[in-house]
Amino acid sequence: MQDVEVKVCHVCAGAVEAHMEAWCNWCGNLYHLNSRADLPGTDCGQVWINEEHLALEFACNVCLAPPAEPGTLDDVLDLLEAAAAAQMTPAALEALAEAGQVRHRRTAGGVLLFRRGDLPGGVARRG
Numbered sequence: 001m002q003d004v005e006v007k008v009c010h011v012c013a014g015a016v017e018a019h020m021e022a023w024c025n026w027c028g029n030l031y032h033l034n035s036r037a038d039l040p041g042t043d044c045g046q047v048w049i050n051e052e053h054l055a056l057e058f059a060c061n062v063c064l065a066p067p068a069e070p071g072t073l074d075d076v077l078d079l080l081e082a083a084a085a086a087q088m089t090p091a092a093l094e095a096l097a098e099a100g101q102v103r104h105r106r107t108a109g110g111v112l113l114f115r116r117g118d119l120p121g122g123v124a125r126r127g
């Protein structure tokens with residue numbers, strides 16, 4: 001086994017001094033947690049007391065950050081955007097949607113939404 005000379009924070013990739021070491025209970029990685037009020041330091045996570053177990057719980061900022069949404073909103077298009085992406089007029093795309101030829105969703109407010117991957121490809125190619 002080799003000793004690692006410089007311990008690196010999992011959150012900010014900076015070196016972690018001995019008085020700032022904390023291990024995340026979720027991912028197990030080292031992060032900055034200033035345990036000494038008399039020394040300067042940064043916090044890249046939090047610690048709190050679990051009232052049920054009366055134990056300290058540690059979590060790094062990576063695990064505390066809200067989870068990324070599956071599929072990005074960039075893939076959700078309204079009628080105008082979808083028509084531009086499919087190189088059609090909005091009316092033509094709406095007609096396709098109403099004919100059930102394109103997957104779509106109509107919101108409660110009446111807005112048509114499409115997913116980029118569902119749009120017809122190459123429809124507008126003219127010979």
Ligand SMILES: [Zn+2]
Nearest residue numbers: 009012032044
């Ligand atoms: Zn850090």
Ligand SMILES: [Zn+2]
Nearest residue numbers: 024027060063
């Ligand atoms: Zn973590």
